Amino acid sequence: MCEYVYENGKKCRLKAVEGSKYCPLHIPYEEGESLMGEEIKNLKDKTFQRRLNRGQSYFEGVYLYDATIKEYRSEKMLVFKNSQIKSLVIEDSEFKGLILINSTVDRVILFHSKIEVLLVKGSTVFGLNVLQVDFSSNISVRDSSVKYLMLNSTQYVGEKAEESYGEKSAKGVVEIAGLRDVRRIGINTRYPLLRKILEEHGVNVSEGGRRTVKVNSLIIRDVSFDAAPRYKRQVRLSIGGFSGNLVLENLDVFGHIEISWSNLKSPEFVHVLIHSNLIIRKSHITVGPTWAMTVLPSLPIELTVSGFMIIEDCHFNNPYAEEVFYRLARTSWERSGDFERADEYYYLEMVARRKARLKARRKGLRKLFDRFEVLFEWLFADLTCKYGTDWKRPILIWLFIVNVLFPVLFFVTKSVQGLSSSLSFLDYEYFSIVTATTLGYGDYHPIGVGRIIASVEALFGMFMWAVFLTVFARKYMR
Numbered sequence: 001m002c003e004y005v006y007e008n009g010k011k012c013r014l015k016a017v018e019g020s021k022y023c024p025l026h027i028p029y030e031e032g033e034s035l036m037g038e039e040i041k042n043l044k045d046k047t048f049q050r051r052l053n054r055g056q057s058y059f060e061g062v063y064l065y066d067a068t069i070k071e072y073r074s075e076k077m078l079v080f081k082n083s084q085i086k087s088l089v090i091e092d093s094e095f096k097g098l099i100l101i102n103s104t105v106d107r108v109i110l111f112h113s114k115i116e117v118l119l120v121k122g123s124t125v126f127g128l129n130v131l132q133v134d135f136s137s138n139i140s141v142r143d144s145s146v147k148y149l150m151l152n153s154t155q156y157v158g159e160k161a162e163e164s165y166g167e168k169s170a171k172g173v174v175e176i177a178g179l180r181d182v183r184r185i186g187i188n189t190r191y192p193l194l195r196k197i198l199e200e201h202g203v204n205v206s207e208g209g210r211r212t213v214k215v216n217s218l219i220i221r222d223v224s225f226d227a228a229p230r231y232k233r234q235v236r237l238s239i240g241g242f243s244g245n246l247v248l249e250n251l252d253v254f255g256h257i258e259i260s261w262s263n264l265k266s267p268e269f270v271h272v273l274i275h276s277n278l279i280i281r282k283s284h285i286t287v288g289p290t291w292a293m294t295v296l297p298s299l300p301i302e303l304t305v306s307g308f309m310i311i312e313d314c315h316f317n318n319p320y321a322e323e324v325f326y327r328l329a330r331t332s333w334e335r336s337g338d339f340e341r342a343d344e345y346y347y348l349e350m351v352a353r354r355k356a357r358l359k360a361r362r363k364g365l366r367k368l369f370d371r372f373e374v375l376f377e378w379l380f381a382d383l384t385c386k387y388g389t390d391w392k393r394p395i396l397i398w399l400f401i402v403n404v405l406f407p408v409l410f411f412v413t414k415s416v417q418g419l420s421s422s423l424s425f426l427d428y429e430y431f432s433i434v435t436a437t438t439l440g441y442g443d444y445h446p447i448g449v450g451r452i453i454a455s456v457e458a459l460f461g462m463f464m465w466a467v468f469l470t471v472f473a474r475k476y477m478r
C-alpha cells in the first residue's frame with residue numbers, strides 16, 4: 001500500500017510500486033526512474049488516466065510527466081494540489097474547472113475547452129497558456145510565479161452581470177494578481193514560440209480560430225516582473241483584440257505595454273510605472289461619466305511612462321479623456337526632445353479640447369457665446385496653421401487666396417480702376433498682391449464694392465504673414 005498521507009489525514013491506499021513505499025502517482029521522479037527507468041513514465045500516465053476515467057478528479061502530492069487530457073467531461077473540479085507535473089495539456093474538454101494549488105508545472109495548456117473556473121494559486125508555472133476557452137465564471141491566476149502567461153481567444157460566456165444596488169457581481173473577471181518573475185503577459189498576441197510549443201504537445205491550432213478576448217474585467221494587479229538583466233528589457237505586456245474593462249494596478253514594467261485592436265471600457269490605471277513605452281493602437285476607448293469624474297483627474301499621476309507614448313488610430317467617446325491621453329503623449333515626446341512628434345499630439349490635444357468645449361453643459365447666451373468662440377478658434381487657429389504646428393499651411397492658403405480668389409473677385413465685380421481703361425487679368429493679380437502686402441503703390445485703386453474687398457484682403461494679408469512668421473519661428477528658432 002502507498003504510504004502517502006493526504007492533508008486530511010487519509011492514506012492513499014493505492015498499490016505501491018515494487019521496491020518503493022509509494023504508488024505510481026506518488027513516487028517521486030528520481031526514485032521511480034532509478035527503480036524502473038523510462039518505464040515509469042508509462043506507468044504513471046496509465047495510472048493517472050485510469051483514475052481520471054473512474055471519476056477521480058482530486059490529485060494531491062502526485063508526480064506526473066506529460067499529463068494529456070482529451071475530451072474530458074465532468075461535473076467536478078479537476079484539482080492538482082502540492083503536485084509536480086512536467087506538462088499539463090487539456091484539450092477539447094468540458095468540465096467545471098481547473099484548480100492548481102501549491103504545485104509546480106512547467107507548462108499548462110488549456111485549449112479549446114469549456115469551463116466555469118480556472119484558478120492557479122501558490123504555484124510555479126513556467127508557461128501558462130489558455131487558448132480558445134469559454135468560461136462562465138472567473139479566471140484567476142494569483143500569488144504564483146509565472147514566467148509566460150498567454151490568454152488567447154478566450155471569452156466569458158456567462159450571463160450578463162446582474163446589477164443590484166449598484167454593485168456588480170464580479171463575474172466574467174480575469175484576475176492576474178500577485179505574480180512574480182513574469183517575463184511576458186500576452187492577451188491575444190501572436191507569440192512565435194507558442195505555435196512550436198503547442199505542436200510539440202500535439203495541439204493543432206487552426207488558423208481561423210482567433211477571437212477577441214471578451215470579458216467583463218481584466219485585472220492585472222501587483223505583478224512583479226523578471227528583473228534579471230537578461231530579461232529585464234524584454235518584459236512585455238501585450239494586449240490585442242481585447243474587449244472589456246481593463247484595470248492595471250500597482251505595476252512596475254521595465255519593458256513596453258502595447259494595446260491594439262481593443263475595445264477598452266473605462267480603463268483604469270492605478271500606480272502604473274512603465275520604464276519603456278506605452279503604445280495604444282487602433283483601439284476604442286469608451287468611458288462613462290463616473291470614470292471621467294473619478295479616474296481621469298488622477299490619470300497623469302497614476303500612469304507614468306518614462307519612454308514615449310504612442311496613441312495611433314484610436315477613437316475616444318469622451319473628449320476630456322482624449323485630451324488627457326494626447327497630453328500625456330505630447331509631454332512624453334517633449335521630454336525625449338522630439339518636438340515634431342510632440343507637435344502632432346499637441347494638435348490632437350487642442351482639437352480634443354475644442355470638442356470638449358462644445359460638449360460642455362452650458363445654457364442660453366453662454367452656450368451661444370461658447371459656440372462662436374469655438375468657431376473662431378477653428379477658423380483662426382486650426383484652419384490657418386493647425387494650432388501653430390504647420391507653417392506650410394499659411395503660405396499655401398496665402399498663395400491661393402491672394403493669387404486666385406481675390407483677383408477673381410475683383411475681376412467679376414469690375415471694381416478696380418487704373419491708368420489704362422482696359423485691365424487684363426494680370427493687372428487684377430498685380431493689384432491683389434499689392435493690396436495683400438499693403439504696398440499700395442496707387443497706380444490702381446478700388447472703386448465701389450472693391451473698396452470693401454480690398455480692405456478685407458489687406459487685413460487678411462497682414463494676418464497671414466503674422467501667422468506664418470510666428471509658426472515658422474516657433475518651429476525652427478527654439
Ligand SMILES: [Zn+2]
Nearest residue numbers: 002012023026
Ligand atoms: Zn499514492
